Amino acid sequence: MSINADDLREFIEEELARNTTHHKWRGKGIPIRRTSWYTNAHRSDIQEIGKKYGCHTCLSKLHKDRDQPWVGDHIPPTSLSKNLRLTLSVDLNPTVLFPQCHDCSSRQASLIKGLNAMRAGDALKFLNNNPDEKCFILGVRDPIPGNCVSSSGPKVTSNEGQEIQKIGSKQGCHTCNGKVPARTYHADHSFPKEFCTPYMESVFDKLGLLYPIDFDLKPQCPRCSSNQGGSVSWVAQLAKEFAREQKVPVYKW
Numbered sequence: 534m535s536i537n538a539d540d541l542r543e544f545i546e547e548e549l550a551r552n553t554t555h556h557k558w559r560g561k562g563i564p565i566r567r568t569s570w571y572t573n574a575h576r577s578d579i580q581e582i583g584k585k586y587g588c589h590t591c592l593s594k595l596h597k598d599r600d601q602p603w604v605g606d607h608i609p610p611t612s613l614s615k616n617l618r619l620t621l622s623v624d625l626n627p628t629v630l631f632p633q634c635h636d637c638s639s640r641q642a643s644l645i646k647g648l649n650a651m652r653a654g655d656a657l658k659f660l661n662n663n664p665d666e667k668c669f670i671l672g673v674r675d676p677i678p679g680n681c682v683s684s685s686g687p688k689v690t691s692n693e694g695q696e697i698q699k700i701g702s703k704q705g706c707h708t709c710n711g712k713v714p715a716r717t718y719h720a721d722h723s724f725p726k727e728f729c730t731p732y733m734e735s736v737f738d739k740l741g742l743l744y745p746i747d748f749d750l751k752p753q754c755p756r757c758s759s760n761q762g763g764s765v766s767w768v769a770q771l772a773k774e775f776a777r778e779q780k781v782p783v784y785k786w
């Protein structure tokens with residue numbers, strides 16, 4: 534089935550419109566080359582710009598935004614290996630979810646990864662010698678109605694996520710008591726990185742769309758970033774098929 538050029542143009546225009554910068558955003562993006570990936574230096578520059586000017590899409594400043602996405606943290610942790618759960622007498626029935634901030638969540642994930650890689654005896658010894666770490670993975674708040682959500686399985690469902698969001702905005706992170714869930718801005722390609730390919734430039738040309746000359750990164754909050762994802766890769770895929778039909782060489786790089 535061939536792809537209609539008008540439809541594709543509309544889809545691409547919609548994606549580009551979704552990516553526009555708020556007219557009140559006063560920061561400046563960081564110029565990058567089309568093909569380059571961002572580096573740690575870019576990432577830290579993005580944090581500086583974000584702290585000063587906020588998210589380029591919604592202007593939110595993370596250090597005072599309680600309504601960024603909270604992580605639903607399983608207590609006891611469902612990601613502990615079975616072996617370790619037996620050694621620590623951890624019973625997953627019942628499991629509850631507490632709201633957790635991104636920093637605590639990633640610190641916890643790497644701690645659990647490390648523990649799972651140890652022999653169970655060594656992991657137990659480590660936890661007994663490090664009560665703070667033990668509290669960290671097993672939780673400190675007693676689960677009472679209103680401060681947690683009962684969990685239906687290892688994956689946080691959308692209903693559970695919404696409940697966690699409400700509790701998190703009110704009560705903060707159950708691990709560090711922090712009141713904001715996220716402190717790190719995402720580095721957002723103002724022009725979608727899925728469109729940064731040579732065949733896309735030809736597709737734009739064939740559709741009569743203007744392909745940008747300059748590319749940059751801007752700080753974006755996690756909430757806007759997760760709203761954005763969805764359809765862009767689907768549109769890029771459609772454009773790729775269109776390019777093939779039009780005999781535009783399509784290759785990876």
Ligand SMILES: [Zn+2]
Nearest residue numbers: 588591754757
């Ligand atoms: Zn935002």
Ligand SMILES: [Zn+2]
Nearest residue numbers: 634637706709
């Ligand atoms: Zn925290």
